Amino acid sequence: MLKQSKRSNIPTFLALEGLVKARALEADGADIIHLEIGQPSSAAPAMVTQALIEAVGENDTHGYSVSLGVPELRDAIADHYKRSYDYDCGRGDVAVTVGSSTAFALSFMAAFDVGDKVALPTPGYPAYRNLMMAMGIEPVALPARSSEGWMPSLAEMDSWDELPDGLIIASPHNPTGVVLSDEELKEICDWCEARGVRLISDEIYHGLSYGKPTSTAAHHSKSAIIISGFSKYFSMTGWRLGWMLMPEDLAGPIQQLTENLYISAPTPNQMGAIKAFEAHDELNENIKRYEANRQILLEGLLPEFLGDYAPCDGAFYLYADISAISDDSLQLADELLHQAGVAVTSGVDFDVAQGHKHLRLSFAGSTSDMHEAVTRINRFVVEKCHLKSTA
Ligand SMILES: Cc1ncc(COP(=O)(O)O)c(C=O)c1O
Structure with missing residues (x-):
């Protein structure tokens, strides 16, 4: 037996596993509705x-770009912060990444040590x-x-024996759809600044709120890492482009890590993305x-299925409380897939303790x-719970 790293022994990403299962059923001829994955069904904007x-x-695109991204794209992202948030930043603050996913990997490596x-x-x-x-x-x-x-409680962290080295927040939040107000965001930023806790603010669902x-968070913290990208509002999920606003002390380390991790994000995609910030008319139709x-x-959806659902004020997720129907959301997700042809994701992906x-x-x-x-889920719930059909 050859050695395998202990570090790769991590939990499965259930939403993606659900997609694989659903695709396998489709390959066998099943008709599946996909509610498992956070991916816009709309195409990337035409001008992009x-x-x-x-x-x-x-033929402007065959080579690597500079590691932190095509300069015109970094300028366009900085302009976006001025126009959308009245926040001043420049090319030097922006790193273009391979999806926001690699921005997390880079941030963790730049900001935290083992332990x-x-x-x-x-x-x-x-x-x-x-x-x-x-x-x-x-x-x-x-x-x-x-x-x-x-809402995450700052008081609760203050009550811990040891403060954390970092805190990650996401607003709008996946999976609850909670949107933090500017005051709530400021309070979190101030709490982190006062205690020397590095804040990572995941803003990938910005633009998607109801x-x-x-x-x-850029407005309230100079030490926070701001992460966003093109996968959600911009409807460019497969383009694998994200970005971060880097705090000054981490810009050098992030650049060095990027050079060694993937050299640069795909150049053709970056050239297209420059136009994304001009496509609001088309994108707002998606909203x-x-x-x-x-x-x-x-x-x-039937109230038995929705239960005490989370606010759903932003992003594009409904976090339903199915405890009136089942105490095992993994099994319920499996039943919905096989019996109703609807792919959904178990809450266990997002919360190991309560997600069932x-x-x-x-x-x-x-x-x-x-x-x-709605038709398929309600029919399934009526049959499973022996409810009188409301249809
Ligand atoms: C909260 C959150 N952050 C980050 C990501 C990663 O997105 P991407 O790597 O496509 O930018 C996702 C994807 O679903 C997400 O839900």
């Missing part, structure tokens, strides 16, 4: 695709925890409870679809899929 085609046609502790509001995005475990960083769950509006504005999809799920009571449904897909999902 056109810019990529032109750049490739001019450091990082607090994670829980439920939360599983890759933070899994990646940290692979790097020997200790993720510490910071419960975000339904009874407290799913009645609540999304603010950036209307998410808003309609959200309503279809909230108004259409929850399922996450993504409403990033098409509106017709949402209608069909």
